[in-house]
Amino acid sequence: MSADKSAAVISQNQGNVALVLMQSPPVNALSKAVRIGLIEEIKAALNDDSIQAIVISSQQPLFSGGADISEFSGGDFEPPLPDVLDLIENADKPVIAVLNGPAFGGGLEVALACHYRITFAANKVGLPEVNLGILPGAGGTQRLPRLAGVAKALDMIVTGKPAKASTVKGAFDLIVEQPEALMEESLNFINELIKNGAAIKRTKDISIDPASAPAELFAQFRQGIAKQARGFFSPERCIQAVEAAVELPMEAGLKREGELFMECMQSPQARAQQHFFFAERAAGHVDDFDKSTPVRDIKKVGIIGAGTMGGGIAMNFANAGIPVVMLELKQEALDKGLAVIRRNYENSAKKGKLSADDVENRMALLMGATDYDALSDVDLVIEAVFEKMEVKKQVFGKLGEVCKPGAILASNTSTLDLDEIAASTSRPQDVIGLHFFSPANVMKLLEVVKGEKTAADVIKTSMKMAKTIRKVAVLVGVCFGFVGNRMIEPYGRESNRLTLEGASPEQVDKVIYDFGMPMGPNTMGDMAGLDIGYFVRQSRQEFISHDPSYAVVADRLVEEGRVGLKVGKGIYLYEDGSRVPVPDPQVLEIAKQEADKLGVEQRAHSEQEILERCIFPLINEGAQILEEGIAAKSSDIDVIYVYGYGFPVYRGGPMQYADEIGLDKVYQAMCKYRDELGEYGKMWFEPAPLLKQLAEQGKRFADYRK
Ligand code: 3HC
Ligand code: NAI
DSSP: OOOOTTSSEEEEEETTEEEEEEOOTTTTOBOHHHHHHHHHHHHHHHHOTTOOEEEEEESSSSSBOOBOGGGTTTTOOOSOHHHHHHHHHTOSSOEEEEEOSOEETHHHHHHHHSSEEEEETTOEEEOGGGGGTSOOTTTHHHHHHHHHOHHHHHHHHHHOOOEEGGGSTTSOSEEESOGGGHHHHHHHHHHHHHHTTOOOOOGGGOOOOGGGSOHHHHHHHHHHHTTTTTTOSHHHHHHHHHHHHHHSOHHHHHHHHHHHHHHHHTSHHHHHHHHHHHHHHHTTOOTTOOTTSOOOOOOOEEEEOOSHHHHHHHHHHHHTTOOEEEEOSSHHHHHHHHHHHHHHHHHHHHTTSSOHHHHHHHHHTEEEESSGGGGTTOSEEEEOOOSOHHHHHHHHHHHHHHSOTTOEEEEOOSSSOHHHHHHTSSOGGGEEEEEEOSSTTTOOEEEEEOOTTOOHHHHHHHHHHHHHTTOEEEEEOOSTTTTHHHHHHHHHHHHHHHHHTTOOHHHHHHHHHHHTOSSOHHHHHHHHOHHHHHHHHHHTHHHHTTOTTTTHHHHHHHHTTOOBGGGTBSSSBOGGGOOSOBOOHHHHHHHHHHHHHHTOOOOOOOHHHHHHHHHHHHHHHHHHHHHHTSBSSHHHHHHHHHHHHOOOGGGTSHHHHHHHHOHHHHHHHHHHHHHHSHHHHHHHOOOOHHHHHHHHHTOOGGGOOO
16 A cells, blocks of 8 residues: 555545545546556555455545546557556456546546446536547446447447446446535445355456447448548547447457557557647736736626627626626617527527526626616626727726726737827726637637737736636737737638639638638638638738739629628629538639730649648638747647647647648748749748748747747
8 A cells, every 4th residue: 555645546444335536636637656556555555454345435525537648759558558447357356436526538447447337417527538639448348338228328429428337237337416415425435245155256257249239320320420430530530449339259359449549649549639639728827917806707798889799799707697888889789799699599599508597697697788888887898899900998997087097908809009008098908819710609619919008907807707608718919900910811712712823712722621611712701701700801901912813803803792691792692591501603704804014824733732721821820820929839829720720620720730740840840932933932931030940950839839
């Protein structure tokens, strides 16, 4: 028994029962120290004649968050987790897992290898390995189907979603209702077991009835997840591993699981998804504040403008139970905005996502106002009025006067200079950008924009507030378009230019869709409305006027009233209210006319060229952003792209994608297009100095800190 009370695993004997307790904060990941500790403590209990049963549980609020993901890249798997599980399963004294909190991945696999499992009804368990691009590699794919049935196991393993313990029938021998009573009831159960001769129930001895898992079950399952699993490598391997559980005896099944696990683990997708796991968490670690920085209380929020964004933003706060005052200049606009919110909630209720009471409770948190005095007691105000500097300045001037001292004044601007907005108030230190993405009640991303004078506690409070409203916040600096929209600009530009050069919009879209984006840039442009980009271009002539070909096809379409899906025609046609894009030869004709006017030669493009020309300049802009310090680390950019733009998580985000394929490759391709595309290439394909530097040094974006 470990005498070291701070060891990763300790034992406490309770009569003839040994309690083996993991205590490795924050989540009891099954690190080397925990695996060694488990082996030592279990062996000690097995060798102790006074011990008749062994409990595995935890001193932390979680049972275990699974294998230690940070060890994966180092490849130190000794002693292997399956060895720990073999020791448990083959033990000749009963081993009982008492799940005092959530058990995920390897954590749940430890429990599945025990002879008995006990938990409380509301506890959460899951095998989320698929989200890391791998599969449960410590017997989970073989043991869970044996205990919980093949259909339930397939669902849990392939979707990776946590399940309430009470819904995982068969996996538990005792489920108590009250978490507080768990240990006492467990010990009663175990003492009873011992009294009755304590049978050792090994999961590996359970055989699966093949009739319970016919081939159609797997075929239907594959079909059911085809859309969400598009492009992903590991879900299919997860299914194959569960098939092996049905078709093979335990030992052979474990071997097959091991092979499939290694196939996944060595894939670029596993690296990408594991990178993303840490990227998402690292986004919350910022240098601008520390533990000693205070946090302001956000008990009431004001929102100015009840339009598309204001309404969505307000819903986030109402969903979190925070009262909101919505301010518009005119009562009609206010009524309209509130009616849209009510309709959204009622639609959710129709789909069964909310109860009628939820709808009313949330609406009751939304108060309307047309007078700025209503904002005198809010702790945070978010402005979402028209994207015009004069209007924003007027609003912020007013906010400086009416809001109480210490209130945070935020803008949802997507393009305007936050520092200029801040200068229009008497308290620029309280001003911050909170850039939500549309639809704001749905999209998880929040770019938190720090101005030159934004106070550290305002940043810290905003990052914390994002968690309260269930957003993933990334801190960025001030520049045109911030990180996300600034990087999307070259992507859209190249898509347009490729059409001018003769690539059809559907060809471009297919390449990008096959790369893994939810849709191609042309479909996206039509959905967002081509007029949006058009107006931005009008206000940014100084940036693009040196390129006469800049977005000329899109400009022509807008000028002809073809602004996209909302009017039934844009780059594509949408017939009779359908949302399905239909290619239009007329657009090719427009592209041809414009190309002729500009003397641009039309030609065929390979898929590789299309992909590289859309994605590499976006990455190049990311390099520029890093070098300028607008984003603090490349993983922050990845989080923005996965959550804000649907960049495939199995590529880890654009910067991880570049790191994976090699920065030298991206650099050389940028040079190639710069040299091959004539004047146009010189204008837009100059590699960013940081890309050049890192490529030459054989480094990665992930290594770079300004
Ligand atoms: N390995 C290493 N570190 C982990 C970890 C793990 N399995 N799980 C969490 N962490 C770290 C996080 O990176 C974070 O570190 P930070 O504070 O330095 O940023 C810290 O623990 C706290 O994590 P969260 O902020 O996510 O804490 P929450 O309380 O919000 O969530 C959790 C806890 C639900 C356990 C969540 O962390 C989680 O989902 N973890 C991953 C679960 C998982 O995927 N398990 C499978 C691992 S792979 C495996 O088991 C393979 C096996 O089959 C062989
Ligand atoms: P919108 O036109 O739908 O809504 C703006 C609302 O503000 C209108 O209801 C208008 O009546 C109101 N308003 C205008 N001036 C006002 C004033 N002085 N006081 C009070 N209310 C006033 O516009 P949308 O799309 O909601 O955009 C708002 C802001 O959000 C803009 O800054 C925009 O750039 C930004 N944004 C928009 C995104 C989008 O996809 N629509 C995405 C991210 C940011």
